[in-house]
Structure formats: structure tokens, C-alpha cells
């Protein structure tokens with residue numbers, strides 16, 4: 058047992074050292090960095106030519122052409138300190154933030170979900186900007202993502218905010234993301250909750266009053282609000298709680314008057330969420346466990362990363378093999394002679410692993426290569442093929458454990 062734990066500890070050290078060393082290596086040429094001040098902390102101004110190329114190459118982006126000048130804020134989340142040592146009620150980021158760089162691309166879902174969210178946001182902002190009368194056509198700028206734990210709901214909200222901050226940068230010179238900790242609003246110091254909600258929305262109000270600001274409010278695990286309301290109705294919570302939830306809903310309604318705010322919410326409850334809340338959301342998207350293609354691509358991105366940092370090696374020598382994308386693999390299966398045999402072998406092994414992982418969340422999948430590494434006999438030099446066999450065994454073990 059102690060041997061297993063020390064192997065696990067070694068693996069943590071090994072992964073974090075290797076990945077940390079290579080984390081910020083960007084393959085960009087002509088990077089110009091100038092320090093400037095934003096929100097009182099230092100940020101970096103990037104002349105990010107590769108972003109510009111992506112922008113124009115991506116037809117989704119052609120509506121809102123950028124000028125290639127991007128501010129990637131290096132600030133971590135700013136936390137609002139609470140006066141009484143309770144949990145702070147929100148975190149805030151200046152967008153686009155370095156922390157969320159690449160997050161959008163790393164999230165893999167069934168085709169259409171990400172596009173649906175992007176189009177929704179573009180329409181919401183356009184309607185507001187053109188001054189569509191909300192008495193005639195109503196929209197709330199509220200998104201609800203719901204689904205089982207670990208399916209990337211919170212990450213998708215953050216990635217969406219980041220993506221929109223880049224897409225709309227010519228209209229809004231500043232973007233902020235406020236992440237509300239719903240649990241902290243309903244802390245055991247319950248009488249304080251009303252004050253926390255008021256303080257939070259006062260802060261948001263100050264932000265949205267600035268026309269050139271685009272503000273995203275992320276309310277995570279929104280079911281805790283609904284639960285508090287239900288409990289209050291059934292009498293098992295102080296009636297105070299219903300006042301706080303109602304105050305929150307009223308404040309959200311008030312925010313509707315401002316054109317430059319989008320409210321993103323998540324919930325683990327897939328069925329009944331407080332009806333008053335659900336009604337307010339324009340889009341209620343279910344985010345489920347990854348499909349076979351998404352599982353394959355998630356694992357493939359993990360394996361490519363381990364190749365990149367040298368944790369995985371290639372016993373055959375020569376160039377590192379690339380693992381085929383899901384769609385290419387499907388094509389190559391019909392004419393195997395057309396592809397390099399080792400690449401095909403590794404891709405098939407990965408496909409087997411992805412098939413096996415049916416039911417695992419995106420979060421569990423992203424952990425799997427790490428757990429597999431902790432079980433290989435020679436962690437400092439892993440051959441890709443034997444690593445993938447270990448990955449398959451690890452997946453089997455994880456599935457057994459998750460099913461109890």
C-alpha cells in the first residue's frame with residue numbers, strides 16, 4: 058500500500074515538473090510583449106499574430122473581424138475578501154485571461170453544442186445593440202447548462218466568456234467575468250446572505266454601467282439557490298432564505314435592463330430546478346457525458362501532450378507518431394495500407410480505450426492518463442504502445458470502482 062502511495066506521489070511530482078517546464082512555450086514568432094496596467098495589476102499586451110490568423114480562418118469569426126491585438130490578462134482570479142472570514146462571494150477575471158487560453162478548444166462535445174452557445178450570445182448582443190424592443194421580442198441573456206458532474210459545464214461557461222470577449226473586442230474594450238459562489242451566498246451565516254447578494258450586485262451594477270464593458274456573471278451550482286427556496290417553502294429553512302433567493306432573482310431581472318451583461322449558470326440537477334429560475338434562462342442546454350468521438354479526442358489530446366513533454370516516448374525511433382483524429386481513423390480503417398502501421402496501431406488502441414470509457418465524465422477521462430502513468434513499471438521512460446495498454450487497464454479499474 059505504502060509503495061503504491063509513494064509511486065503516486067512520485068508521479069505527481071514528475072508530471073508537475075515536466076508539464077510546468079514546458080507550459081508557456083508558445084510556437085509563435087514575432088511575439089511583442091509590452092507591460093501595461095489593467096485592474097491595478099500587471100497584464101501583458103500580446104501582438105498575437107497566430108490569433109489573428111485563426112480569427113480570419115474561422116468562418117464563425119468573420120462577422121466580427123479583429124485587428125489581431127489581444128490582451129491576455131495574466132491576473133489570476135481576483136477574490137473579493139469577505140469581512141468576517143466566511144467564504145468570499147465571488148471571483149473576478151479580466152478577459153481574455155491567460156488562464157482560459159486554449160480552454161474552448163480543449164472542450165469536446167457532441168457536434169453543435171458550442172456553436173449553439175456562440176450563436177445565441179451573438180444574437181443576444183446584436184438584438185440589444187440594435188435596440189430591439191424587449192416588450193415585443195423578449196430575451197434575457199441567461200444561459201443554463203445542466204448535466205451530471207464533471208462534464209465541463211463550468212469550464213464551458215468560462216471558455217464561452219473568453220471566446221466572446223475576443224470576438225466582441227472591437228465593440229467592448231473591457232470584459233470581465235464574475236464567478237459567483239452560490240454556496241457562499243447561502244453560508245451558515247445565513248443572515249449575512251442578503252448583504253452578500255446586495256454587495257455582489259452592487260459591484261456588478263458598477264461594472265455594467267460602463268458602456269464599453271462586457272460583463273459575464275457565472276452563477277455556478279445554481280441549484281443551491283433553488284434548494285434554499287424549496288426548503289424555505291417546505292418550512293425546513295428560515296423564511297429568510299426565500300427572501301434572499303427572491304432578492305437574487307429580482308436583481309437578475311434588473312440586470313436585464315443592461316445590454317452588456319450575460320448571465321451564465323450551471324447546475325448538476327438534470328431534472329427539477331426551481332421553475333422561477335428555469336423560466337428566466339433563454340437557453341437550457343444539457344451537457345452530458347462525452348460521446349465516443351469526444352472521449353477519443355479527449356484521450357488523444359492527453360496522449361499528444363504527454364508526447365510533447367517527453368513523458369511518452371516512441372520505441373520505434375524516428376519522428377514522434379501522430380495519433381490519428383477520430384474521423385481520419387474511421388477512414389483509414391477501410392484502407393489500412395494507406396497509413397503508417399505504428400500510427401494506426403496506436404490509434405486503434407486508443408479507440409479501444411475510448412470505447413471502454415463509456416460513462417466516464419470528461420473530468421475522469423482527463424485524469425486517466427495520469428493514473429495510468431502511476432501504474433507503469435518504468436515511469437521515466439514510457440513506450441506509447443505499452444502505456445496505452447496500461448491506460449486501458451486503468452480505465453477498466455476506474456469503471457469498476459465507479460460502479461461500486
Ligand SMILES: Nc1ncnc2c1ncn2[C@@H]1O[C@H](COP(=O)(O)OP(=O)(O)OP(=O)(O)O)[C@@H](O)[C@H]1O
Pocket residue numbers: 163164165166204205206207208209210211212213323324325347351355418419420421423
Ligand atoms: N467534454 C469535455 N471535453 C473536454 N474536457 C472536459 C469535458 N468535460 C469535462 N472536461 C474536463 O473536466 C474538468 C472538469 O470540468 P468542470 O469542472 O467544468 O465540470 P462541471 O460539469 O462543472 O463539474 P461539476 O458539475 O462537478 O461542477 C475540466 O478540466 C474539463 O476540462
Ligand SMILES: [Mg+2]
Pocket residue numbers: 210211212277278323
Ligand atoms: Mg461546475
